[in-house]
Amino acid sequence: MTTEILELTAAEAATAVRDGQLDAGELFEAYRERAAADTLNAFTWVAQAAPASPRAAGAVGSLSGVPLAVKDLFCTEGVPSQAGSRILKGYRPPYTATVVQKLLDAGAPLLGKTNQDEFAMGSSNENSGYGPVLNPWDTARVPGGSSGGSAAAVAAGLAPWAIGTDTGGSIRQPAALCGIVGLKPTYGACSRYGMIAFASSLDQAGPLTRDVTDCALLLRHMVGQDHRDSTSIAFPEEIRLPERGDLKGVRLGVPEELVGAEGGVEPGVRKSFDATLALAESLGASVEPCRLPHAPHALSAYYLIAPAEASANLARFDGVRYGLREDGAADLTTMYTRTRASGFGPEVKRRIMLGTYALSSGYYDAYYGTALKVRTKIAEDFRAAFTEFDFVVTPTSPWVAFELGAKLDDPLAMYLNDFCTVPMPLAGIPAISIPSGLSDGLPVGFQLAGPAFSENRLLEAAHALEQAIGFDGSRARGGAA
Amino acid sequence: MNEYEPVIGLEIHVQLSTQTKMFCGCELSFGDEPNVHTCPVCLGLPGALPVVNAQAIHYGIMIGLALGCEIAPRSQFHRKNYFYPDLPKGYQISQYDVPLCRGGRLGDVRIHRVHLEEDAAKLVHVGESGRIHGADRSVVDFNRGGTPLVEIVTEPDLHSAEQAREWLVLLRTTLRALGVSDVDMSQGSLRCDANVSIRPAGSGELGTKTELKNMNSFRFLHDGVLAEIERQQALLEAGEPVVQETLHFDPVSGTLTPLRSKEEAHDYRYFPEPDLVPLEATPEMLAAARDALPELPAARAARLESDLGLSAERARELAFRTELADYYEAALASDGAAVDPIALANWIPQLVERIGSDADPAGSRVAPASLAGLVKLVSEKRISRDTAREVLDRLIASGGDPEEIVEREGLGAVSGEDSGLGEIVAAALAADPVAAEQVRSGNMKAIGPLVGYVMRETKGRADGGEVSRLIRAQLGL
Numbered sequence: 001m002t003t004e005i006l007e008l009t010a011a012e013a014a015t016a017v018r019d020g021q022l023d024a025g026e027l028f029e030a031y032r033e034r035a036a037a038d039t040l041n042a043f044t045w046v047a048q049a050a051p052a053s054p055r056a057a058g059a060v061g062s063l064s065g066v067p068l069a070v071k072d073l074f075c076t077e078g079v080p081s082q083a084g085s086r087i088l089k090g091y092r093p094p095y096t097a098t099v100v101q102k103l104l105d106a107g108a109p110l111l112g113k114t115n116q117d118e119f120a121m122g123s124s125n126e127n128s129g130y131g132p133v134l135n136p137w138d139t140a141r142v143p144g145g146s147s148g149g150s151a152a153a154v155a156a157g158l159a160p161w162a163i164g165t166d167t168g169g170s171i172r173q174p175a176a177l178c179g180i181v182g183l184k185p186t187y188g189a190c191s192r193y194g195m196i197a198f199a200s201s202l203d204q205a206g207p208l209t210r211d212v213t214d215c216a217l218l219l220r221h222m223v224g225q226d227h228r229d230s231t232s233i234a235f236p237e238e239i240r241l242p243e244r245g246d247l248k249g250v251r252l253g254v255p256e257e258l259v260g261a262e263g264g265v266e267p268g269v270r271k272s273f274d275a276t277l278a279l280a281e282s283l284g285a286s287v288e289p290c291r292l293p294h295a296p297h298a299l300s301a302y303y304l305i306a307p308a309e310a311s312a313n314l315a316r317f318d319g320v321r322y323g324l325r326e327d328g329a330a331d332l333t334t335m336y337t338r339t340r341a342s343g344f345g346p347e348v349k350r351r352i353m354l355g356t357y358a359l360s361s362g363y364y365d366a367y368y369g370t371a372l373k374v375r376t377k378i379a380e381d382f383r384a385a386f387t388e389f390d391f392v393v394t395p396t397s398p399w400v401a402f403e404l405g406a407k408l409d410d411p412l413a414m415y416l417n418d419f420c421t422v423p424m425p426l427a428g429i430p431a432i433s434i435p436s437g438l439s440d441g442l443p444v445g446f447q448l449a450g451p452a453f454s455e456n457r458l459l460e461a462a463h464a465l466e467q468a469i470g471f472d473g474s475r476a477r478g479g480a481a
Numbered sequence: 482m483n484e485y486e487p488v489i490g491l492e493i494h495v496q497l498s499t500q501t502k503m504f505c506g507c508e509l510s511f512g513d514e515p516n517v518h519t520c521p522v523c524l525g526l527p528g529a530l531p532v533v534n535a536q537a538i539h540y541g542i543m544i545g546l547a548l549g550c551e552i553a554p555r556s557q558f559h560r561k562n563y564f565y566p567d568l569p570k571g572y573q574i575s576q577y578d579v580p581l582c583r584g585g586r587l588g589d590v591r592i593h594r595v596h597l598e599e600d601a602a603k604l605v606h607v608g609e610s611g612r613i614h615g616a617d618r619s620v621v622d623f624n625r626g627g628t629p630l631v632e633i634v635t636e637p638d639l640h641s642a643e644q645a646r647e648w649l650v651l652l653r654t655t656l657r658a659l660g661v662s663d664v665d666m667s668q669g670s671l672r673c674d675a676n677v678s679i680r681p682a683g684s685g686e687l688g689t690k691t692e693l694k695n696m697n698s699f700r701f702l703h704d705g706v707l708a709e710i711e712r713q714q715a716l717l718e719a720g721e722p723v724v725q726e727t728l729h730f731d732p733v734s735g736t737l738t739p740l741r742s743k744e745e746a747h748d749y750r751y752f753p754e755p756d757l758v759p760l761e762a763t764p765e766m767l768a769a770a771r772d773a774l775p776e777l778p779a780a781r782a783a784r785l786e787s788d789l790g791l792s793a794e795r796a797r798e799l800a801f802r803t804e805l806a807d808y809y810e811a812a813l814a815s816d817g818a819a820v821d822p823i824a825l826a827n828w829i830p831q832l833v834e835r836i837g838s839d840a841d842p843a844g845s846r847v848a849p850a851s852l853a854g855l856v857k858l859v860s861e862k863r864i865s866r867d868t869a870r871e872v873l874d875r876l877i878a879s880g881g882d883p884e885e886i887v888e889r890e891g892l893g894a895v896s897g898e899d900s901g902l903g904e905i906v907a908a909a910l911a912a913d914p915v916a917a918e919q920v921r922s923g924n925m926k927a928i929g930p931l932v933g934y935v936m937r938e939t940k941g942r943a944d945g946g947e948v949s950r951l952i953r954a955q956l957g958l
Contacts, residue, residue: 073528074528075526075527075528081527081528083527088527091527093521093526093527093528094521094526095521095526097528192530192756193528193529193530194528194529195528196527196528197527197528197756199755200755200756201755227532228530228532229530229532229756230530230531230532230533230756230757230758231755231756231757231758308752309752309755311562311750312560312562312570312571312572312750312752314571315562315564315570315571315572316525316527316569316570316571317527318564318566318571320566320569320621321524321525321526321569321621322526322527332566336564356750359562359750359751359752360748360750361748361750364750364752368752
């Protein structure tokens with residue numbers, strides 16, 4: 001692969017193809033070879049060859065044939081779609097998820113499927129049934145999760161761009177830990193049809209890209225109402241490519257509840273966060289403390305609501321119709337038990353148990369019911385904050401990428417990863433993470449959250465900051481090749 | 482059953498006759514090759530999402546309005562969680578604490594609620610027994626899975642097996658009139674469970690109830706409920722308690738066997754279905770459903786009774802079988818020179834008895850106008866009742882116009898002096914002087930053989946009333 005191709009962002013590559021300076025087939029093959037030689041375990045499946053025709057390669061679409069890495073849990077017709085779980089080993093769906101189909105139609109051919117935490121449950125990608133993904137900045141460390149494969153692939157230059165899903169931070173946190181851009185759209189902006197569900201009321205598809213412009217370009221072709229998803233909503237405007245270079249008049253709110261002592265933000269991350277705030281002020285933004293009084297309870301509410309929905313969503317993996325079945329059982333219940341016992345990993349089992357308990361007769365009101373009330377309060381907190389502020393900003397993750405195995409035995413410590421990312425999906429609002437710098441040589445993420453359907457404004461602000469920060473991610477691309 | 486009063490409530494599942502399934506675009510079918518009407522949604526494939534069928538909502542609202550229910554402006558779908566191979570998602574999408582319809586009444590029975598849900602797939606047990614016990618293996622046919630269902634739950638307002646059966650007939654007629662379901666119990670598009678308890682007559686408290694599953698014909702419902710009432714009564718009389726359980730009625734042996742014990746009772750862990758938004762019943766949807774409502778059987782019976790003077794019993798007999806009332810009203814409308822509505826109504830059962838009690842008379846060879854014509858011939862005494870029955874048989878066999886048949890076959894009533902009826906009466910008196918003498922001396926019962934003689938001679942064409950009048954006249958009475 002020529003270094004020139006690798007150094008192009010996806011948007012630049014698309015332009016080069018459109019201008020006749022780059023051949024779409026060559027572009028695809030260059031990335032296909034890198035993806036096939038993946039040493040990070042970022043991919044669970046890589047395309048065998050470039051699509052046969054220019055049309056199939058996407059060269060005629062507006063994404064000009066720039067190949068796309070897709071998180072494993074998006075159903076792709078005829079291609080393994082296992083959601084990182086052994087229970088779906090070898091499962092090839094008969095249909096393609098709406099978001100993937102839209103991107104294929106727009107001219108982004110499928111490069112491969114990326115590794116993830118099983119059923120998107122995890123913050124380190126160590127819960128994958130297909131082995132952990134390594135962080136290209138330091139292969140002894142995790143890439144974050146659950147969209148760890150997508151984040152690592154983009155950061156390492158194994159894919160020009162990727163899509164993932166975010167339920168409690170699963171796009172933003174791995175984007176932060178891998179030094180790339182990740183956006184979780186407004187709930188309903190992107191169709192969930194064909195996304196293997198974790199928690200239906202929270203799951204959203206979104207882009208993981210090298211920069212904010214790529215993010216906007218990919219998102220433009222992802223949003224839209226889908227008659228197959230009743231919870232999808234027409235996006236009120238076209239997603240624009242951001243051009244803004246300043247933050248004049250932009251009011252940033254810093255929620256003490258998330259950024260303060262309770263969030264456990266480590267010093268290096270704090271330092272990068274403060275530096276970014278100072279940079280924002282220098283670009284014309286105002287930075288003031290804001291209140292999200294119920295945000296500290298978001299994690300507790302999240303770990304009731306998401307597992308509750310998951311306990312039902314994962315009931316279909318019963319060995320009857322597809323995926324793993326443990327044969328030889330004398331009766332139905334034993335077949336169910338054996339299949340699910342051997343097909344699901346420990347974190348998935350933990351959450352099914354949590355969710356089943358939270359919904360049980362006699363406990364529903366105390367757990368699930370209360371969690372729903374907290375959720376409403378959190379949404380109200382954000383609404384109130386957005387009357388005074390354009391965006392709420394936090395570090396994306398309290399920590400930089402940690403070592404493999406470091407938090408595996410302590411689920412609660414692992415859950416704290418999501419402290420700053422969980423409130424937004426509970427409120428259904430969009431949030432973006434951009435790299436704000438390095439701490440001890442590892443990327444730090446800066447998060448901006450805005451009101452529902454404020455994606456264009458979020459992208460503009462993120463773009464202005466990105467220009468000023470001038471983050472250089474090339475080391476991760478060189479290190480992994 | 483003097484000491485105990487049965488208390489019965491019904492839970493009815495109705496398959497809606499929409500074009501497509503409740504949450505996907507698969508066609509509804511019956512009897513097709515297995516697993517041909519399936520898609521990612523109704524197979525519960527990973528990533529598939531449900532989308533509500535607007536026609537099912539429309540039908541649900543129609544049913545609610547027809548039963549006088551309150552329609553919730555915003556109802557909610559819930560997930561009902563349990564594992565079974567006929568339930569591909571591991572949960573059924575149903576409604577729980579905010580159903581589409583609440584309250585209401587049909588006939589003498591209050592409606593508790595009406596809600597929408599999806600049907601399970603069909604399990605087929607392969608093996609000699611054909612049942613789950615002793616089957617070699619079980620296979621699943623997902624054609625039925627996801628069929629729209631309406632569940633109707635009554636209050637416990639029924640007090641006998643016969644009343645339960647009659648009410649279910651009324652419900653079926655009402656649903657059929659709405660055109661929202663095939664309501665065919667033999668094919669499972671109408672399924673009924675019954676909750677049965679008994680209590681000392683006059684008591685205000687409810688006894689322990691049992692649930693009778695799948696009473697899938699009117700007779701099974703009747704026989705099953707009756708058997709359960711007797712079983713519970715025997716228990717209480719023996720000083721034993723009734724145990725709350727689910728029972729399966731075997732119509733062949735007439736026995737009830739426990740289906741699953743209470744210990745295995747499910748915790749369904751209902752919670753709001755996050756894949757669907759709340760169901761808003763807009764004023765436009767309510768208006769559309771209201772506009773689509775036909776005249777309902779109960780209202781029709783009342784109209785037949787008050788406007789046409791039919792007896793309450795006859796009015797219900799016709800109105801509760803839509804096809805009979807339709808035929809009746811078509812016959813009534815066919816003849817400008819009005820046929821007597823009461824006389825006409827009395828002839829419908831005669832026709833039904835002859836064509837088979839479940840047949841639709843509109844499908845017979847007897848045109849409604851022909852029946853009206855026939856009844857008019859009787860009313861005008863142009864033919865006798867016996868002749869009319871004979872003509873009806875001919876109409877059923879080969880159709881035609883009753884007046885023509887009467888003329889062609891010379892079946893016109895024998896009446897008046899110049900018809901020779903007087904001579905036949907005289908012959909009858911001469912033939913049976915004993916009877917004639919008894920009648921003359923006031924024993925009117927003895928007139929029977931004399932009338933019978935005349936009827937034999939006239940081949941039933943004489944009018945019975947005129948014959949007895951002539952007999953009395955000739956005897957100087």
